[in-house]
Amino acid sequence: MSRTRVAVVGCGHLGAIHARLLAARQDAELVAVVDPVAESRARVAAAHGCRPLAEPRELVGLVDAAVVAAPTGLHAGVSLPLLESGLDLLVEKPIAADVEEARAISIAARRHGRVVAVGHVERFNPAWRTAVARVGRPVVVESARLAPFTFRSLDVGVVHDLMIHDIDLVLSLEPGRLERVEAQGIVATGGHEDAARARLVFDSGLVADLSASRINPVVRRSLTMWSEAGIASVDFNAKTVNVIEPSTAVRDGSFMAAAVPPAERGGMKERFFADILPLDTVAVADANAIACEHDDFLDAVRTRRQPLVTAAAGAAAVEIAARVLEALDTTRFGKTAGGRAAGTIPLYPRRKTA
Secondary structure (H helix, E strand, O other): OOOOOEEEOOHHHHHHHHHHHHHOOEEEEEEEEEOOOOHHHHHHHHHOOEEEEEHHHHHOOOOOOEOOOOOOOHHHHHHHHHOOOOOOEEEEOOEEEEHHHHHHHHHHHHHHHHOOOEEEEHOOOHHHHHHHHHOOOEEEEEEEOOOOOOOOOOOOOHHHHHHHHHHHHHHHHOOOOEEEEEEEEEEEEOOOOOOOEEEEEOOOOOEEEEEEEOOOOOEEEEEEEOOEEEEEEEEOOOOOEEOOOHHHHHOOOOHHHHHOOOHHHHHHHHHHHHHHHHHHEEOOOOOOOHHHHHHHHHHHHHHHHOOOOHHHHHHHHHHHHHHHHHHEEEEOEEEOOOOEEEOEEEEOOOOOOO
């Protein structure tokens, strides 16, 4: 098998992970890493025996493909010239900082016939894939993506940093047109929103309640889906899935809780999640989701097929994120100079969302 020549643009936390995983592959050759900070690029390049470069344009002619793991605000500026020069790209999420730039990358990918994958890595989480296969088409999605403050990704708020993962997962369910958005947020660290809650209502009837925070004391990444087939709860960190499915008696309507004689209720209560609504903890194969993302991207580069998460899908997630930010009512922690509470302040222009 011929090895695909690859590079990583951006040597921060996530870029270093991409570089390490790519350097270990048999079907790829990590040729170079790119970062404007000499110390950062030298450290990662030395770890993997590749070239340290200062500018993305130096990759032209050296590699076939690149991972763009630069700060979000630089994604379009890095990606568009590389696409024009003939490189295929895996662009970290979000694909761009705003809707216009996201669409520009998607259009450029089509115009130049390049593969562009977007790093919505939870699509490759085996727990997510297992849950979707078990629960079918959901009518309710509820997610919580919470983490402590890290001082990373300060160029965007928590909607683009964390919530966008779950926005992408919801969109992958093909919920239809977004009809209504309600959103609240908190600013605690002086910049963009640090915590947000959003309700997304789609014309298919699906309702998604999404929570994200980067000022939470502990890490939590979970998602629950309700459907006629049952309830699936996913823990993305632990890679576990719990599924509650209706028994035959529930499905055919013969079970009526009120009709159970009082003398039998104690025993039935003990067996409820075995006999009435059986609970199944599903075994999920262990897998590195970023490595799986690389598998998909490199295969798409070799075969010229579309990746699992296309540029168009990445742009669609950014569009929904923009709708959330437009609807966001934000409370700022702390007091004003006059000593009064800051209150609720819309950070972004509001528009009616039907």
